[in-house]
Amino acid sequence: xxxxxxxxxxxxxxxxxxxxxxxxxxxxxxxxxxxxxxxxxxxxxxxxxxxxxxxxxxxxxxxxxxxxxxxxxxxxxxxxxxxxxxxxxxxxxxxxxxxxxxxxxxxxxxxxxxxxxxxxxxxxxxxxxxxxxxxxxxxxxxxxxxxxxxxxxxxxxxxxxxxxxxxxxxxxxxxxxxxxxxxxxxxxxxxxxxxxxxxxxxxxxxxxxxxxxxxxxxxxxxxxxxxxxxxxxxxxxxxxxxxxxxxxxxxxxxxxxxxxxxxxxxxxxxxxxxxxx
Amino acid sequence: xxxxxxxxxxxxxxxxxxxxxxxxxxxxxxxxxxxxxxxxxxxxxxxxxxxxxxxxxxxxxxxxxxxxxxxxxxxxxxxxxxxxxxxxxxxxxxxxxxxxxxxxxxxxxxxxxxxxxxxxxxxxxxxxxxxxxxxxxxxxxxxxxxxxxxxxxxxxxxxxxxxxxxxxxxxxxxxxxxxxxxxxxxxxxxxxxxxxxxxxxxxxxxxxxxxxxxxxxxxxxxxxxxxxxxxxxxxxxxxxxxxxxxxxxxxxxxxxxxxxxxxxxxxxxxxxxxxxx
Amino acid sequence: xxxxxxxxxxxxxxxxxxxxxxxxxxxxxxxxxxxxxxxxxxxxxxxxxxxxxxxxxxxxxxxxxxxxxxxxxxxxxxxxxxxxxxxxxxxxxxxxxxxxxxxxxxxxxxxxxxxxxxxxxxxxxxxxxxxxxxxxxxxxxxxxxxxxxxxxxxxxxxxxxxxxxxxxxxxxxxxxxxxxxxxxxxxxxxxxxxxxxxxxxxxxxxxxxxxxxxxxxxxxxxxxxxxxxxxxxxxxxxxxxxxxxxxxxxxxxxxxxxxxxxxxxxxxxxxxxxxxx
Numbered sequence: 053x054x055x056x057x058x059x060x061x062x063x064x065x066x067x068x069x070x071x072x073x074x075x076x077x078x079x080x081x082x083x084x085x086x087x088x089x090x091x092x093x094x095x096x097x098x099x100x101x102x103x104x105x106x107x108x109x110x111x112x113x114x115x116x117x118x119x120x121x122x123x124x125x126x127x128x129x130x131x132x133x134x135x136x137x138x139x140x141x142x143x144x145x146x147x148x149x150x151x152x153x154x155x156x157x158x159x160x161x162x163x164x165x166x167x168x169x170x171x172x173x174x175x176x177x178x179x180x181x182x183x184x185x186x187x188x189x190x191x192x193x194x195x196x197x198x199x200x201x202x203x204x205x206x207x208x209x210x211x212x213x214x215x216x217x218x219x220x221x222x223x224x225x226x227x228x229x230x231x232x233x234x235x236x237x238x239x240x241x242x243x244x245x246x247x248x249x250x251x252x253x254x255x256x257x258x259x260x261x262x263x264x265x266x267x268x269x270x271x272x273x274x275x276x277x278x279x280x281x282x283x284x285x286x287x288x289x290x291x292x293x294x295x296x297x298x299x300x301x302x303x304x305x306x307x308x309x310x311x312x313x314x315x316x317x318x319x320x321x322x323x324x325x326x327x328x329x
Numbered sequence: 330x331x332x333x334x335x336x337x338x339x340x341x342x343x344x345x346x347x348x349x350x351x352x353x354x355x356x357x358x359x360x361x362x363x364x365x366x367x368x369x370x371x372x373x374x375x376x377x378x379x380x381x382x383x384x385x386x387x388x389x390x391x392x393x394x395x396x397x398x399x400x401x402x403x404x405x406x407x408x409x410x411x412x413x414x415x416x417x418x419x420x421x422x423x424x425x426x427x428x429x430x431x432x433x434x435x436x437x438x439x440x441x442x443x444x445x446x447x448x449x450x451x452x453x454x455x456x457x458x459x460x461x462x463x464x465x466x467x468x469x470x471x472x473x474x475x476x477x478x479x480x481x482x483x484x485x486x487x488x489x490x491x492x493x494x495x496x497x498x499x500x501x502x503x504x505x506x507x508x509x510x511x512x513x514x515x516x517x518x519x520x521x522x523x524x525x526x527x528x529x530x531x532x533x534x535x536x537x538x539x540x541x542x543x544x545x546x547x548x549x550x551x552x553x554x555x556x557x558x559x560x561x562x563x564x565x566x567x568x569x570x571x572x573x574x575x576x577x578x579x580x581x582x583x584x585x586x587x588x589x590x591x592x593x594x595x596x597x598x599x600x601x602x603x604x605x606x
Numbered sequence: 607x608x609x610x611x612x613x614x615x616x617x618x619x620x621x622x623x624x625x626x627x628x629x630x631x632x633x634x635x636x637x638x639x640x641x642x643x644x645x646x647x648x649x650x651x652x653x654x655x656x657x658x659x660x661x662x663x664x665x666x667x668x669x670x671x672x673x674x675x676x677x678x679x680x681x682x683x684x685x686x687x688x689x690x691x692x693x694x695x696x697x698x699x700x701x702x703x704x705x706x707x708x709x710x711x712x713x714x715x716x717x718x719x720x721x722x723x724x725x726x727x728x729x730x731x732x733x734x735x736x737x738x739x740x741x742x743x744x745x746x747x748x749x750x751x752x753x754x755x756x757x758x759x760x761x762x763x764x765x766x767x768x769x770x771x772x773x774x775x776x777x778x779x780x781x782x783x784x785x786x787x788x789x790x791x792x793x794x795x796x797x798x799x800x801x802x803x804x805x806x807x808x809x810x811x812x813x814x815x816x817x818x819x820x821x822x823x824x825x826x827x828x829x830x831x832x833x834x835x836x837x838x839x840x841x842x843x844x845x846x847x848x849x850x851x852x853x854x855x856x857x858x859x860x861x862x863x864x865x866x867x868x869x870x871x872x873x874x875x876x877x878x879x880x881x882x883x
Contacts, residue, residue, distance in 0.1 A: 081360045081376050083635045083676075087804035092849045097804070099635050102678045104711035122360075124379045124403050126678050157381035248584070250364035250374070294581025295369045304848025307802070358637045358653050399637075401656045401680050434658035525861070527641035527651070571858025572646045 054235045054322045055275050061311035063267045063276035068094040072114030072265035075143075076258055077101040077134055079121025079150065082251035085299075086117075089255035092306040093280060095262035106130040107137035114265030116145035117258045118165060120158045128161055135168035144171035144264035144273075147213070148257035153182025166212040171264050172227075172274050173209055173216045174257045177202035180218045184208040199224040203236060207325055210234060214270035217260075219253055223278045226325055227271030234327050237275055240319035241282035243289040245298040252302075256281050279318035284309055286317065331512045331599045332552050338588035340544045340553035345371040345588075349391030349542035352420075353535055354378040354411055356398025356427065359528035362576075363394075366532035369583040370557060372539035383407040384414035391542030393422035394535045395442060397435045405438055412445035421448035421541035421550075424490070425534035430459025443489040448541050449504075449551050450486055450493045451534045454479035457495045461485040476501040480513060484602055487511060491547035494537075496530055500555045503602055504548030511604050514552055517596035518559035520566040522575040529579075533558050556595035561586055563594065608789045608876045609829050615865035617821045617830035622648040622865075626668030626819035629697075630812055631655040631688055633675025633704065636805035639853075640671075643809035646860040647834060649816035660684040661691035668819030670699035671812045672719060674712045682715055689722035698725035698818035698827075701767070702811035707736025720766040725818050726781075726828050727763055727770045728811045731756035734772040738762040753778040757790060761879055764788060768824035771814075773807055777832045780879055781825030788881050791829055794873035795836035797843040799852040806856075810835050833872035838863055840871070 074097045078086050083099050090097040100109045103126065110116045116138045118131045138145040147170035149162040162183055175183065177197035184205035202218035206226045209216045215227030223239040246252045259277040267273030287309070288301035351374045355363050360376050367374040377386045380403065387393045393415045395408045415422040424447035426439040439460055452460065454474035461482035479495035483503045486493045492504030500516040523529045536554040544550030564586070565578035628651045632640050637653050644651040654663045657680065664670045670692045672685045692699040701724035703716040716737055729737065731751035738759035756772035760780045763770045769781030777793040800806045813831040821827030841863070842855035 079376070080357045080634045081364050084361055084638055084804060087635050088849065088853070091802050091804055098705065099633070099676055100705075100709070101676060102711070105709045109709065122376055122378060126403075126680075151375065151377075155377070155382045155386065157379070248368050250361060250368055292581075294584040295365065296577040296580025296584075299365070299580075300577055300850040300854055303850025303853075304846075307848040307850075356653070357634045358641050361638055399653055399655060403680075428652065428654070432654070432659045432663065434656070525645050527638060527645055569858075571861040572642065573854040573857025573861075576642070576857075577854055 054229055055237060055272055055320055057315035057318065059272045060276045060279050060318055061315040063263055063272060064280060064311045064314050066266035067262060070266050071096055072262050073098065074115050074117060074258055074261045075100060075109050075113035075134065076117045077106065077127065077131055078117060078119040078254055078258065081121060082119070082254035085251040086255040086258045088303055089306060090258055090262055092303045093259055093262065097258065101127045101130045103130045103133050106134040110134040110137040110143055111141040113143055115261035116143055117148065117261040118145060119148040119150055119254055119257055120152065120162055121150040121254060123158055123161060131161065131165060135165050139168040144261070144270070146170060146257050146261045146264065147173045148254060149173065149175045149179045149183045150254065152179050170213045171270050172260055173213045174219060174260050176253060177218045177220055180209065180216065181205040203325070207234065207327060215274040217274055217278060219256060219278070225271070225274055225278065227274060229271070230269060234325050236323040236325040238321045238323055239275065239278045239282055241286050241317070243285035245289055245292070245295060246285050248295040249299045275320060279320060280306065280309065280314060282319070283314055283317045331506050332514060332549060332597055334592035334595065336549045337553050337556050337595055338592040340540055340549060341557060341588045341591050343543035344539060347543050348373055349539050350375065351392050351394060351535055351538045352377060352386050352390035352411065353394045354383065354404065354408055355394060355396040355531055355535065358398060359396070359531035362528040363532040363535045365580055366583060367535055367539055369580045370536055370539065374535065378404045378407045380406040380410050383411040387411040387414040387420055388418040390420055392538035393420055394425065394538040395422065396425040396427055396531055396534055397429065397439060398427040398531060400435055400438060408438065408442060412442050416445040421538070421547070423447060423534050423538045423541065424450045425531060426450065426452045426456045426460045427531065429456050447490045448547050449537050450490045451496065451537050453530060454495045454497055457486065457493065458482040480602070484511065484604060492551040494551055494555060496533060496555070500559070502548065502551055502555065504551060506548070507546060511602050513600040513602040515598045515600055516552065516555045516559055518563050518594070520562035522566055522569070522572060523562050525572040526576045552597060556597060557583065557586065557591060559596070560591055560594045608783050609791060609826060609874055611869035611872065613826045614830045614833050614872055615869040617817055617826060618834060618865045618868050620820035621816060624820050625650055626816050627652065628669050628671060628812055628815045629654060629663050629667035629688065630671045631660065631681065631685055632671060632673040632808055632812065635675060636673070636808035639805040640809040640812045642857055643860060644812055644816055646857045647813055647816065651812065655681045655684045657684045657687050660688040664688040664691040664697055665695040667697055669815035670697055671702065671815040672699060673702040673704055673808055673811055674706065674716055675704040675808060677712055677715060685715065685719060689719050693722045698815070698824070700724060700811050700815045700818065701727045702808060703727065703729045703733045703737045704808065706733050724767045725824050726814050727767045728773065728814050730807060731772045731774055734763065734770065735759040757879070761788065761881060769828040771828055771832060773810060773832070779825065779828055779832065781828060783825070784823060788879050790877040790879040792875045792877055793829065793832045793836055795840050795871070797839035799843055799846070799849060800839050802849040803853045829874060833874060834860065834863065834868060836873070837868055837871045
């Protein structure tokens with residue numbers, strides 16, 4: 053098996069032990085919730101999106117998140133500064149191409165950022181398809197496409213990144229195995245309440261940055277973040293009666309899930325990936 | 330009766346069926362909560378406040394919210410771009426004149442935005458009075474005036490908009506009936522906890538934008554949004570023990586209230602409006 | 607005793623009676639939670655961080671908070687405008703030097719702001735040490751230093767301010783007594799959950815601004831804000847099962863704690879301060 057339960061458990065233990073510091077450049081909708089997700093899960097976060105400081109901080113952070121949710125001219129410059137510094141310093145970084153496809157200006161920003169080789173890319177299906185230049189139907193920041201339909205696009209993006217995920221009802225991840233083979237992972241579980249709470253996707257991107265700082269490979273880090281979220285969401289759904297109480301229970305569950313629970317409850321399946329001729 | 334229970338119920342059903350996509354340009358205090366309110370109620374939201382993209386998105390959104398809570402030079406330009414595009418494309422849009430009256434720069438912005446004819450205007454009493462140029466005592470972003478006192482100002486603003494509300498302990502709305510007559514509506518219920526949780530007013534503005542996308546007239550859309558909030562707040566107050574748990578229960582209640590409950594519990598009264606000579 | 611229980615109780619009563627209006631210039635991570643903390647505690651808040659309006663509003667507000675969490679070129683200008691106006695108008699204001707020390711640009715901003723003589727300074731231990739020019743090990747926005755170690759730095763900062771706190775597991779405060787003597791206060795209680803929820807520190811800074819508007823001396827206001835938070839956090843920890851439910855219970859507890867409970871439960875100790883030769 054490509055990714056074992058022990059890989060996931062080991063990554064969560066490493067997260068809790070090392071408490072990686074994430075440097076987030078995220079949007080004004082998600083900034084608070086994303087930080088609470090990281091703190092609850094066991095990491096730390098500093099949101100620094102000015103161009104004066106973003107480079108220096110990306111060099112010392114454990115992982116960097118660049119999220120295109122609410123860019124302006126100032127933060128767009130900081131995105132580039134942070135991505136370049138992360139690449140140069142060897143800091144793993146995540147690109148979250150929010151709204152790419154439907155919105156022209158940020159689509160150009162996202163394509164430019166690919167040159168700094170994000171360690172991982174996380175988006176919804178429509179965003180991943182659009183970023184790969186394969187079309188996609190982005191409805192604002194929500195997805196009109198199924199994650200399974202985004203697999204060819206995710207594979208195409210491996211030209212620019214080590215691991216790519218299309219999140220959704222069943223998350224689809226692709227990346228390179230320890231021996232360099234491209235493999236696919238489906239991560240089940242989760243909750244239908246997740247899209248009823250804003251920033252659950254954006255904060256997953258932040259959690260990927262945290263796991264990249266401690267996991268043995270980008271694909272394992274990407275998978276551990278998605279599995280941690282999926283298991284916590286399942287627990288939260290069982291302890292809530294609407295989106296308000298779900299969000300509260302979700303933060304509690306991200307905090308209380310331990311390595312044993314993650315290994316026991318995570319639903320991860322491998323699938324074969326055809327890499328283009 | 331000007332607005333029937335069936336009008337409210339039909340609007341909520343339409344919201345849940347059609348899931349309108351709101352384009353919000355709101356402030357950094359309310360961005361997260363407003364999006365959660367829209368998702369809980371049954372709509373969708375994308376916050377896009379840069380001038381590069383705000384026009385294109387306002388053309389395709391179901392409704393647009395322009396909220397003056399925390400403007401800067403960049404977002405102020407985006408407000409104008411979005412409002413002009415909404416008017417030109419026929420997208421209904423809402424102006425929320427946060428802090429107008431007490432704060433000079435934004436008061437000028439608000440007056441300029443009136444030329445793009447907002448479909449609806451929602452504010453607290455002081456803001457509505459100030460926007461109409463009739464005085465008003467704005468205490469920061471809170472109101473020092475009673476909504477009933479804002480009715481003449483709300484009527485005056487119908488020169489620039491189809492429907493206007495002054496929110497407060499009892500919301501006062503004015504607008505044109507199906508036959509063009511100007512009518513007034515009082516919406517009761519709600520909770521004294523609403524002003525103890527930030528962004529309940531701003532997120533109501535966002536919900537108005539969502540309802541305008543699906544309701545048969547602006548006044549019905551405005552009324553349905555206020556009634557949905559008032560009923561949810563009543564339910565939340567009964568299920569909470571302070572402002573923290575109220576906010577959680579409020580999101581749950583926005584989600585669980587259905588058309589039958591809305592029609593049953595909403596407190597809507599008509600009042601006569603005198604339109605100036 | 608330097609600060610009595612009656613001083614704390616009287617300050618909370620004054621807060622609830624007078625409902626001071628805080629003018630916050632805070633970061634995008636904390637803006638929502640900080641406002642909810644102020645509303646729950648009994649104050650009011652308006653976040654105004656554009657240079658066009660920040661000066662006028664600082665003149666009429668009850669207290670001003672300048673928080674350096676996510677500065678950009680625009681808000682940095684507004685910080686200076688607000689601080690200068692506050693000093694000139696006699697409005698008490700609080701400097702929260704988030705991230706100072708580890709981040710170069712904002713460290714310069716913070717030093718410049720000292721010239722407008724903040725009424726109080728609140729930071730974590732690392733930030734206080736860094737701001738005093740005495741070193742400090744800032745890890746992003748978290749502290750690597752113990753509050754007790756920051757006391758000499760806090761005393762040094764009394765050259766620029768009336769009262770200074772280093773928050774942490776046990777808060778350490780220094781300031782001038784009614785007769786001008788420099789004294790130290792330790793405030794215990796609190797909860798290990800506080801650092802698991804983002805913006806608990808930033809919102810404490812906002813609460814200090816609210817208390818400065820109503821308390822007889824800056825040191826009493828600073829102490830009352832820290833004690834209110836510590837007592838509410840203790841109550842919240844007993845009513846929660848993780849960081850999500852803690853944040854909710856914390857807002858409820860800030861609201862329900864009254865003057866008698868604050869006087870009864872607050873843990874405040876005086877300590878001697880050596881002021882340099």
